[in-house]
Amino acid sequence: MNIREIPTPALTIDLGVMERNLGRMSERCREQRLGLRPHIKTHKTPEVARMQMDRGAMGLTVAKVGEAEVMAAAGFDDLLLAYPVWGADNLRRLGAVARQRRMLLSLDNASTAHELSRAMTAQGASIGVLVEFDAGLGRCGLEPGPDCVSLAKAINALPGLRFRGLMTYFGSIWGPEEDRRAEAERVAARVARALSAFDAARMPVEIVSGGSTPSAPLAGGIPGITEIRPGTYVYNDLNTYYQGVCKLEDCAARVLTTVVSTAVPGRAIIDAGSKTFSSDLLGSGPKSGYGYVVEAPDAKLIKLNEEHAYLDITGSAHPFRVGEVLTVIPNHVCTCVNMHDEVFLHRGGEAAGCWRVAARGKIR
Amino acid sequence: MNIREIPTPALTIDLGVMERNLGRMSERCREQRLGLRPHIKTHKTPEVARMQMDRGAMGLTVAKVGEAEVMAAAGFDDLLLAYPVWGADNLRRLGAVARQRRMLLSLDNASTAHELSRAMTAQGASIGVLVEFDAGLGRCGLEPGPDCVSLAKAINALPGLRFRGLMTYFGSIWGPEEDRRAEAERVAARVARALSAFDAARMPVEIVSGGSTPSAPLAGGIPGITEIRPGTYVYNDLNTYYQGVCKLEDCAARVLTTVVSTAVPGRAIIDAGSKTFSSDLLGSGPKSGYGYVVEAPDAKLIKLNEEHAYLDITGSAHPFRVGEVLTVIPNHVCTCVNMHDEVFLHRGGEAAGCWRVAARGKIR
Numbered sequence: 001m002n003i004r005e006i007p008t009p010a011l012t013i014d015l016g017v018m019e020r021n022l023g024r025m026s027e028r029c030r031e032q033r034l035g036l037r038p039h040i041k042t043h044k045t046p047e048v049a050r051m052q053m054d055r056g057a058m059g060l061t062v063a064k065v066g067e068a069e070v071m072a073a074a075g076f077d078d079l080l081l082a083y084p085v086w087g088a089d090n091l092r093r094l095g096a097v098a099r100q101r102r103m104l105l106s107l108d109n110a111s112t113a114h115e116l117s118r119a120m121t122a123q124g125a126s127i128g129v130l131v132e133f134d135a136g137l138g139r140c141g142l143e144p145g146p147d148c149v150s151l152a153k154a155i156n157a158l159p160g161l162r163f164r165g166l167m168t169y170f171g172s173i174w175g176p177e178e179d180r181r182a183e184a185e186r187v188a189a190r191v192a193r194a195l196s197a198f199d200a201a202r203m204p205v206e207i208v209s210g211g212s213t214p215s216a217p218l219a220g221g222i223p224g225i226t227e228i229r230p231g232t233y234v235y236n237d238l239n240t241y242y243q244g245v246c247k248l249e250d251c252a253a254r255v256l257t258t259v260v261s262t263a264v265p266g267r268a269i270i271d272a273g274s275k276t277f278s279s280d281l282l283g284s285g286p287k288s289g290y291g292y293v294v295e296a297p298d299a300k301l302i303k304l305n306e307e308h309a310y311l312d313i314t315g316s317a318h319p320f321r322v323g324e325v326l327t328v329i330p331n332h333v334c335t336c337v338n339m340h341d342e343v344f345l346h347r348g349g350e351a352a353g354c355w356r357v358a359a360r361g362k363i364r
Numbered sequence: 365m366n367i368r369e370i371p372t373p374a375l376t377i378d379l380g381v382m383e384r385n386l387g388r389m390s391e392r393c394r395e396q397r398l399g400l401r402p403h404i405k406t407h408k409t410p411e412v413a414r415m416q417m418d419r420g421a422m423g424l425t426v427a428k429v430g431e432a433e434v435m436a437a438a439g440f441d442d443l444l445l446a447y448p449v450w451g452a453d454n455l456r457r458l459g460a461v462a463r464q465r466r467m468l469l470s471l472d473n474a475s476t477a478h479e480l481s482r483a484m485t486a487q488g489a490s491i492g493v494l495v496e497f498d499a500g501l502g503r504c505g506l507e508p509g510p511d512c513v514s515l516a517k518a519i520n521a522l523p524g525l526r527f528r529g530l531m532t533y534f535g536s537i538w539g540p541e542e543d544r545r546a547e548a549e550r551v552a553a554r555v556a557r558a559l560s561a562f563d564a565a566r567m568p569v570e571i572v573s574g575g576s577t578p579s580a581p582l583a584g585g586i587p588g589i590t591e592i593r594p595g596t597y598v599y600n601d602l603n604t605y606y607q608g609v610c611k612l613e614d615c616a617a618r619v620l621t622t623v624v625s626t627a628v629p630g631r632a633i634i635d636a637g638s639k640t641f642s643s644d645l646l647g648s649g650p651k652s653g654y655g656y657v658v659e660a661p662d663a664k665l666i667k668l669n670e671e672h673a674y675l676d677i678t679g680s681a682h683p684f685r686v687g688e689v690l691t692v693i694p695n696h697v698c699t700c701v702n703m704h705d706e707v708f709l710h711r712g713g714e715a716a717g718c719w720r721v722a723a724r725g726k727i728r
Contacts, residue, residue, distance in 0.1 A: 007453040009727050041670060063671045083671060084624045086635065086687055089371040108627040111686045132627075139672055140625040140633050171669075260448045261504040263472040263496075269504050271450065274699055276727050279643045305535075306405060306698060307427045307447060307727070308503055322475045323450055334670060335638055339702075341725055361705055363640050363671070364371050 003346035004325050008258045009272035011340045013355075015347050017252035018234060019051070025216065025233050026055040032220030035227030037061050037080055037209065042231035042334045044359035045343070046074035052234070059102075061229040065093045066362025072101045074358070080104040080209065082167060082229065084112045084132070084140060090364055091115060095123030104128040104207075106167040108142050110154050113161060120160030128164035129155045130207060133194045135187045136172035144194030149201045165207030165226070166194055173215035175284060177244050184218040195224045214243050237333035238292055242285025248329070253336065253343070254294070255328045257309070259320055268311040268320040272328065274304040278335035291328040296320070301328065367710035368689050372622045373636035375704045377719075379711050381616035382598060383415070389580065389597045390419040396584030399591030401425050401444055401573065406595035406698045408723035409707070410438035416598070423466075425593040429457045430726025436465045438722070444468040444573065446531060446593065448476045448496070448504060454728055455479055459487030468571075470494040470531040472506050474518050477525060484524030492528035493519045494573060497558045499551045500536035508558035513565045529571030529590070530558055537579035539648060541608050548582040559588045578607050601697035602656055606649025612693070617700065617707070618658070619692045621673070623684055632675040632684040636692065638668040642699035655692040660684070665692065 003012055029036040038052045039061040049060055049071060059078030062068045068079050084107040085094055097103060098120060105127055107113055113129065120127055131148045134141035142148050152163040168191070173183045191208065198205045211219055211228030213236075219228045232239070235253035236246040257272035277290055290301040290309060296318035303310040309328075313320055330336040337343065338360055345352040367376055393400040402416045403425040413424055413435060423442030426432045432443050448471040449458055461467060462484060469491055471477055477493065484491055495512050498505035506512050516527040532555070537547045555572065562569045575583055575592030577600075583592045596603070599617035600610040621636035641654055654665040654673060660682035667674040673692075677684055694700040701707065702724055709716040 007451050007728050083635075084686075086622045086624050087371050108625050109686050112624070115687070134628055138628050138631060139669070139674065140627060142627045258450045260450050260476070261472050263504060263506045264498055264502050267502060271447075272727070274642070274644065275702055275725070278638070279645070279699065280638065281643070305503070306702070310503065322448075322473050323479070335643065338639055338670070339725065339727070361639070361703065363373050363636070363703070 001351045002349055003344065003351045004256060004349070006256065006344055006351065008256045008325060009276045010256050010344050011336065012254050012256055012344045012346060013235065014252045015345055015352060017250060021233055021236060021250055021252060022051055022055050025230060028216065029228065030056065034219060034225060037227050037229050038234065039063070039082070039229045039231030040067060040071060040359065042234050042337060044337055044357045045355050046071065046358055047355050048234060049074070049076060058227065064362050064364060065090050065097070066364055067359045068097050068103070069093065070359040070362065072097045078102045080106070080229070082106050084108060086112060086115065088119070091119035092123065095119045095125045098125040098127045099123055104130055104164060106130040106132045108132040108140050108151070110151060113151070113155050113158055117158035117160050126160045126162065129161050130165050130167035130209060131155070131163065132167045133190070135168040135170060135190050135210065136183065137169060139169065139171065141168055144190045145197045148194055149197050149203060152198070152203060165205045165209065167209045170210050170212045170215035170219070173212065173218065175243060180214060180218060180243070184215065184222060188222045191222055191224050213240055214245050217245065232333060235333045238282055238329055238331045239284050242282070251329045253330065253333045255291070255330060255336070257326050257328055259322050259324045259326065262320055262322055266312065266314045268299070268313050270309045270311060270326060271307065273307045273309050275306045275339055277304060277309070277330050278332060278339055279304055280332040280335045282331045291330050294327040294329065296326070365715045366713055367708065367715045368620060368713070370620065370708055370715065372620045372689060373640045374620050374708050375700065376618050376620055376708045376710055377599065378616045379709055379716060381614060385597055385600060385614055385616060386415055386419050389594060392580065393592065394420065398583060398589060401591050401593050402598065403427070403446070403593045403595030404431060404435060404723065406598050406701060408701060408721045409719050410435065410722055411719050412598060413438070413440060422591065428726050428728060429454050429461070430728055431723045432461050432467070433457065434723040434726065436461045442466045444470070444494070444593070446470050448472060450476060450479065452483070455483035456487065459483045459489045462489040462491045463487055468492040468494055468528060470496045472496040472504050472515070474515060477515070477519050477522055481522035481524050490524045490526065493525050494529050494531035494571060495519070495527065496531045497554070499532040499534060499554050499574065500547065501533060503533065503535065505532055508554045509561050512558055513561050513567060516567060529569045529573070531573045534574050534576045534579035534583070537576065537582065539607060544578060544582060544607070548579065548586060552586045555586055555588050577604055578609050581609065596697060599697045602646055602693055602695045603648045606646070615693045617694065617697045619655070619694060619700070621690050621692055623686050623688045623690065626684055626686055630676065630678040632663070632677050634673045634675060634690060635671065637671045637673050639670045639703055641668060641673070641694050642696060642703055643668055644696040644699045646695045655694050658691040658693065660690070
């Protein structure tokens with residue numbers, strides 16, 4: 001069966017494209033002597049995590065305890081939970097996973113470390129801790145320098161915890177290649193500052209974890225980084241494409257959608273809205289629109305409601321008709337996947353089953 | 365247990381506030397002699413639909429076949445599927461529901477009517493059809509006038525279908541009260557034009573369905589409307605509040621979230637991002653920000669990642685600290701609810717169980 005015959009709207013994955021994406025990142029990490037610890041937040045699917053491990057990933061990255069639970073239950077070990085988890089129940093669940101699997105957690109403050117230690121000892125568990133520093137995004141993380149060392153020492157004084165190294169997120173490395181290159185130099189200076197504080201304290205730093213998909217081509221040039229955590233590269237999306245990090249044909253995840261109304265002049269309405277794409281805006285390139293229509297790139301996906309997307313077709317020669325199936329590349333594939341209970345697989349158009357998105361919606 | 369003690373992030377519903385919202389809308393519809401067919405897309409929860417029916421709703425509105433299936437399985441009858449469903453499998457499932465329940469479907473073109481007729485006859489089912497016209501939003505719907513009559517006649521000529529009336533969406537009635545009043549007059553003119561075409565054709569129109577939450581206070585002044593389909597009123601949100609349609613204390617749905625990092629100066633990071641709120645922008649009032657922080661309204665929720673929200677706290681005197689629980693009113697409650705597998709209930713703060721969001725994520 002051709003994949004275009006499945007009920008719409010549906011999120012589809014081209015397996016051949018995905019496998020090529022996985023292979024390229026594995027190869028790049030081998031060449032650059034970087035560990036690859038893919039972030040599963042993009043696919044949220046144990047089947048894909050298995051393919052990443054089979055291609056040489058050293059472990060996985062997850063964002064919430066619920067994601068760790070799904071991946072631990074699927075048999076994976078060496079999980080970095082790259083999030084400063086808070087709350088007695090959340091930490092109790094984390095302790096239960098850490099009893100069974102090697103776990104790392106990142107954090108940036110002593111309160112979280114104390115709560116984590118209490119939860120681990122209550123469960124008879126232990127966990128490795130990475131101190132998060134801010135490489136330039138201004139989200140989480142200490143200023144690189146002596147504060148990181150103080151926190152690392154405080155961590156090592158707490159039962160159930162062991163300082164293993166540093167973590168940061170390269171989210172500020174974004175945009176056209178020249179912007180990414182310039183920011184990678186600033187990030188490298190901040191990484192160096194963090195490491196020199198530990199050098200000065202004669203405190204070894206085993207792991208220095210950084211990364212993201214747009215920074216991956218540059219990560220090998222940031223001295224000290226031992227592993228990277230790209231997520232999006234597995235499927236890619238418009239944000240990746242418009243930064244020049246992938247080609248359109250590398251976008252493995254595409255929404256199949258059907259035109260359901262052409263009654264309003266200049267408009268075609270499709271059966272996929274924010275419940276299918278997510279309402280994430282485009283953060284690169286033209287920074288407007290909600291997706292790329294493969295069959296009619298000159299049609300503009302200008303607005304989303306929950307179940308409707310508005311195509312402005314005034315500039316398109318494509319003869320839109322009700323019942324026609326269109327293919328849309330989403331702006332941001334991570335949030336798009338999170339809307340779907342399952343994804344539908346194909347190889348070059350030939351349907352090949354589906355995967356349950358087992359870690360979808362794990363907000364805790 | 366106080367609701368603030370549950371694990372975060374979590375979407376909470378204040379039952380007393382919700383019941384007051386339900387009562388007010390029922391009362392308004394009774395006074396204005398309008399049928400109330402609430403759109404379940406806001407709550408997606410059979411328990412709430414039951415409360416709406418118990419307070420005098422005449423039936424329910426759903427957006428996709430999957431929502432109809434959930435509500436039919438929960439025992440509800442008289443369902444309007446306010447969406448021009450396309451696709452053999454989607455229509456087959458619709459036929460299976462229509463065999464068991466009184467169903468209405470809205471559509472705006474003859475192709476959809478033909479496919480619908482084919483599916484209904486294949487299943488030995490029948491369905492009422494509403495012709496959708498455009499009241500001003502420019503999404504779906506024919507121009508009000510003779511085209512609507514032609515489509516109604518075509519529908520009546522098709523086996524398994526019966527023309528029952530007209531449907532439109534009052535989405536263009538939006539914004540401050542003066543804007544909504546002015547637009548309601550334009551909408552009334554378009555409703556009148558649609559009805560006069562049927563008058564001229566001596567074709568009776570049994571149902572004229574319109575509505576939305578922001579238009580509900582004005583719907584009684586639009587002659588010809590027989591029923592309205594508000595959804596958001598059950599919980600309300602910032603979009604409703606900033607239009608002056610509810611007060612802040614009428615917002616029954618609030619996200620409980622915990623501060624997880626204050627490491628970056630001027631920032632507090634909370635454990636709820638776009639996976640918890642959805643990334644819908646604010647469409648009314650200041651049209652910026654991603655939510656209202658009840659404990660610190662002067663803190664600005666300026667940016668979302670999937671698991672992080674960035675609070676700009678430079679203008680706030682509130683002493684943010686890691687581990688602190690904050691309450692956030694979301695921009696758009698329908699898309700927020702759709703992110704959650706369950707909602708947590710309370711009465712004035714005292715925890716009162718949870719509901720599964722049974723119709724969450726039904727994109728087909």
